[in-house]
Amino acid sequence: MSTPSLGPGRMHSPVAPDRNLPLPAPRRATGHSPRVPKEFVHLRYDDSVLVTDWHRTGAMNFRVTAIWPALDRGAPGRGFRSWAMQAAQMVRQTGLLLAHAEFGAPLTHAVLLRTFDFAFDVERLEAERKPTSLVLDVVCEITKSRGRSISGLRMTMSIHCAGRQVGTAATGFEWIPPGVYRRLRGVHAEAVRDQAPLPAPVPPAQVDCTADVEVVLTPTDTAGRWLLRGDFRNTALYDHPVDHVPGLVMIEAAQQAARLVTAHRTFRPSALTTVFERYVEFDSPCWIGAQPAAEGEGTTTVRVTGHQNGAKVFTTTLTDPGS
Structure with missing residues (x-):
């Protein structure tokens, strides 16, 4: 690269x-x-x-x-x-x-x-x-x-x-x-401390969460597509003010998207691979897409991508070996 x-x-x-x-x-x-x-x-x-x-x-x-x-x-x-x-x-x-x-x-x-x-x-x-x-x-x-x-x-x-x-x-x-x-x-160099109102999340139970603060996806009208959201009150993901969306948020978004696209609330990946390509900014919508990439012998693989301002920002592949 x-x-x-x-x-x-x-x-x-x-x-x-x-x-x-x-x-x-x-x-x-x-x-x-x-x-x-x-x-x-x-x-x-x-x-x-x-x-x-x-x-x-x-x-x-x-x-x-x-x-x-x-x-x-x-x-x-x-x-x-x-x-x-x-x-x-x-x-x-x-x-x-x-x-x-x-x-x-x-x-x-x-x-x-x-x-x-x-x-x-x-x-x-x-x-x-x-x-x-x-x-x-x-x-x-x-x-x-x-x-x-x-x-x-x-x-x-x-x-x-x-x-x-x-x-x-x-x-x-x-x-x-x-x-x-x-x-x-450039203009995105300063840490963001005040968060704009967040859109409604996916119902927490659908992604194995207990509260809205843990959910990093907002539903859309398109199947397999969500809007990234991040609640600054979630200190596990936002430990301190930052100038961009942290990488851990994208990994959590990939995991939640995989659960939704497979309709498996407890989708448990044994392996994840991620390539980060661009910064994810707070001032533009970031769209998360997911689709099963392969299935067989009980194993499910899901490929999740993020796009912002028309460009791909990350790709994560998750594999659940099944029971």
Whole structure:
């Protein structure tokens, strides 16, 4: 994927970034005792941090430990209700942690997410009724640099629980300085703090939610097509003010759309692959489309795409292995 042009006028970047707001200077962990600072994973609250420690195991290899919490069935919008979103957050945090702590990514830079893939043993993880320790073995590859400074990485991960592999993941991203980011984003560079009135959501029960605040889709008159919505009160998806719709919102939208298009409220994907192509803005409608891509031997695959201003912004493919 080519690097976005930084020419004049409004520019589109083939990425969906996880924007990092100005944060305090990092605290470097030593050994295995300190908890990972929330600043390293771009979160506001300590109890949202899933990764707990890390250390280097090779020249470009690392071992990260994390906590797999029990799914949150408490206050709507305060935690994740699906394993897929929990896994996405854990993989996201692992990538950010290593980028900042080991590869010198400044906390004031914007982190631009390009690809985001993961697959997990759903039954094994759902069998855990209490917080469980996970180990992520990560192999890093430098994909971009500016002079002697690293500015892009690809990471592949092998995830284990009690010595047994329960998942894999891969993600590619880069980071850019604040000045470059402001030029790239133009009129959309500032974080959005006040939200306009939201359209009515899909009935929560249809997407395995308990309240409107958790639903990220609005129905339309076209089958297999919805309008993206995001409620800032959902702190699991909107931890802090951002200038664009976060990537986790698109992944949640893909999961909800897959449930709707398959008429399966508890559609449980074991694997997701996502390519982010453009920023998703708050000031234009983003249309979500979904269609089953393949079925067989009990497995269902759904392909979900997002379009905004006539251009594709992301594609996610979800696979449910069935029972």
